Amino acid sequence: MTPILNHVPFAMWGIDLVGKLLKAKASLEYVVVAVDYFSKWVEAMPLKKTGSDSIVRFLWKHVITRFGVPRILVCDNGPQFESEELAQFYEIYIIEHRFSPSIIPSVMVKLRTTPSHATGETPFSLVYGSEAVLPAEAGLPIYRHLRFNE
Incomplete structure (x- = not known):
């Protein structure tokens, strides 16, 4: 972009x-x-x-x-x-x-999951209180997934 x-x-x-x-x-x-x-x-x-x-x-x-x-x-x-x-x-x-060009969902995912220089946080985490689960993480033993049933 x-x-x-x-x-x-x-x-x-x-x-x-x-x-x-x-x-x-x-x-x-x-x-x-x-x-x-x-x-x-x-x-x-x-x-x-x-x-x-x-x-x-x-x-x-x-x-x-x-x-x-x-x-x-x-x-x-x-x-x-x-x-x-x-x-x-x-x-x-x-x-x-x-x-404006039509914004495709993959671009929006990148924008929402990239940390801001001003806050050091992603827009997603500021809104939802946790990071988004990205497609590349699906099925991996990620800490927040492992603690899901606790």
């Missing part, structure tokens, strides 16, 4: 949708989230629907009016990010639209 470098705050944002979640008040079931690549600043907004009009409204209200027009927006290949409405929005504001 090659890191995406950015040296200017709020010039490059990653955006994605989270959901379908349990319905909140006003039938809100989704959250659109944008993260600035430089500062890691997060903006989010709950949504009823995931249409491109909701994405445009979010970008205008939570990104452009607060931080200015970004140069680049990175998102996945979801249909709400590929609409004609968003294409026109990008064209009007001269925003480069990039698609």
